[in-house]
Amino acid sequence: MSFTSGCASLQSSATEVGGVRKTDDRSVRDGGTLTVALNSDPDKLDPTLAQTLVGRTVFAGMCEKLYDIDEDGVVVPQLAAALPTTSADGRTVTLKVRPGLKFSDGTRLDAAAVVTSLLRHRDLPGSARGTELAPVTSIEATGSDTVRMRLKQPYVPLTGVLADRAGMVMSPAALKKYGKNFTNHPSCVGPFRFVERVGGDRIVLKKDPNYYDADKVHLDGVVYKPIPDGNVRLANLRSGDLQVGDQMGPVDVQSALTEPKLQLFNSPSLGYQGIGLNVGNVNGLGQKPGKLDTPIARDVRVREAFELAIDRDTLNEVVFQGMYEPACGPISPQSAIAPGVEPEDCPKRDIAKAKKLLKEAGVKTPLKIELKTSTTPEQGRVGQVLQAMVKEAGFDLSLRPTEYATMLSETDAGHYDVFTSGWSGRLDPDGNVSNFLKTAGAMNAYGLGDPEIDRLIAQGRTVADPARRTGIYDELTRRVQDAHTLIYLYRQKNYVVATKDVAGIRVYGDGLVRVTNAGYTR
Structure with a gap:
């Protein structure tokens, strides 16, 4: 597989499918259980410790x-x-x-x-x-x-x-x-209460009579099932075994649009997807970085070469049918405090420069690197495309698909070279940077430690003026780009497919499927 930089046939922006649709306010009846398919099994159902988007979707029903x-x-x-x-x-x-x-x-x-x-x-x-x-x-x-x-x-x-x-x-x-x-026994305030969890199979919630707005909760309960394969999620939606499919991929969305019994919810994402590189995580998540003796950690030129071998537009077209948006920074344009870093500003693929950087760094090629990905077919395709792209620059990228919760624990511990790293996003820009980029940040799995980044994060937290904050995060974004530690690749759309006999679902920019007031129309 060969990739040509700047291919004229590629679209520069994501294709809109079905239009933005965040809510469905049709009337519903009382009763029934809703089955929601997640694209992976959530991690701990403890708000203090949890790290996953799928976990947040479950929390939306009970915490x-x-x-x-x-x-x-x-x-x-x-x-x-x-x-x-x-x-x-x-x-x-x-x-x-x-x-x-x-x-x-x-x-x-x-x-x-x-x-x-x-x-x-x-x-x-x-x-x-x-x-x-x-x-x-x-x-x-x-x-x-x-x-x-x-x-x-x-x-x-x-x-x-x-x-x-x-x-x-x-x-x-x-x-x-x-x-x-x-x-294993979470208790919060929510429309539904926790009943049971069977690892890898289901999380069961039932309507909570203690809820302050219980009269507006129509469902008897909700069952969340981890189903990583989008094709399987779609097949179960068609058969009626599922009523909601979360985080549906572009291929499945295109198929769903042809189904008269299915409906699509679509909202722009506040988050990002990319590649995290281990530059100093030797002591575990949230700990001060240490020395890691790998070519990626030792020399920023190796990391820059890796990024220059990637064509974001082609990745978007090949894997996502152009339905996502190329990205190269942590803060979504949906944020009110968005830096002036647009997709067209992202580094263009430059194989000649990548090879030159590797030569200057004294790296013997092909340089062997392992990429951890989740086990979803979509992430598998991302890994395969990246593998082919970076090979042309002199990287021998092997793929290691890993169950999502296991991948989190391994990357948190620093047991990786590079991994597919994503974030569902937050409205305030600090929520997209401080946990991940601050030295010893609670979710800094990369071992990144940069006093200048720390200074900018601290400054952004204290300044209220929107124009000044925007300037701070613009400078921060460019500093992070120069580190090539977290390589931002694209922004997803929040695609959720549901059967048409279900209403009251809400899908906002944070990517959560809200079912508090959902129910069946008949």
């Missing part, structure tokens, strides 16, 4: 947050009674909790319960939320419905942080009872 986003990407109160208030100096944030809330175990959600969860998110060893809440120095309940947070300095992203897993509130009684085993 609500202090804040959420609406169809337009605006942050709105969920478990909180209103948006937080901030002191004039930006160092004290106060929030009110909605009255009358109960966890799925029947215990009360009050300000003290919120404090318990926030402290756990910030302080628990191994927490994936630690970086997000590190600027918070103290958290206290000043009344039964009031929480006060003190900050080291102004922290602009905080409300957005609390609209994600760091804002999920867990039952203190369940945390005390189950401890480290909370992941």
Whole structure:
């Protein structure tokens, strides 16, 4: 397979399929169970430790947050009674909790319960939320419905942080009872409560009568089933064994559009997909980077050569039928604070320069590298295309398909050369950079440690002016590009296919399938 840079026949932007459709507000009846197919098995069902998008989709059914986003990407109160208030100096944030809330175990959600969860998110060893809440120095309940947070300095992203897993509130009684085993007995506030999990097969939720808005929950329950193969998901949608297929790939979407019994939901993504390169992860996730004696880690020229061997437009066309968007930075154009880095600014494929860089680095070719990918057919195709592309520059790329949760644990531990790395995205740009790019960030699996990147991340967190923040993240994006540690390749579209007898589903830019008010039309 040969790839020619700058092929004129390639589209430069993603093909729109079916138009943007985020909601379905048809009337529904009460009763019935909805079966939702996920493209992989979620990791831990513990909001403090979880890292996966599929896990967030399950949480959307059983673990609500202090804040959420609406169809337009605006942050709105969920478990909180209103948006937080901030002191004039930006160092004290106060929030009110909605009255009358109960966890799925029947215990009360009050300000003290919120404090318990926030402290756990910030302080628990191994927490994936630690970086997000590190600027918070103290958290206290000043009344039964009031929480006060003190900050080291102004922290602009905080409300957005609390609209994600760091804002999920867990039952203190369940945390005390189950401890480290909370992941097998999660208890939060949500339209549905956890019933059981059979690893690799299903997660079962049932309608929770304790839910504050139970009258608007129509389904008896929801079953989430991991089905990595999109063809199998589509076949099960056709047969009626499934009602919702999450994260459907372009090939399956094209097929679904011809099916009279199926409907498509489509929203632009806030996230990215790319390749992570191990440059210093020798001590594990969230630890300070160490010295790694590999050509990729030693010399940035090797990493740059690897990126220059990749043609993003061709990858998009060959694997995704041009339905995604080439990308080369962490922050989506959907963000209100988006740097001026457009797809046309991405590095163009340059095999001659890639070979020159490898020669200057003194690397003997072909250079053997292993790429870890998930086991989905789509990621397999991405790996195969990358394998063929980089071979022309002098890389011998072997592929190692790995079950997703296993791949996460292996990459977290630093047991990899390069891996397919993706993120579902957040509205505030800090949510797309700090966890991953900050030295010892809670999800920095790459071993990246750059004081200048750290400085820019810190600056972006404290500046409220949109124009100044945009300039900061523009500089940060270009600094990250020069490091060639996380090579951003494309932005997905959030494609969800459902049977037409189901309504009330919502699919926003964060990629979650919301089924709180879903139900059957007949």
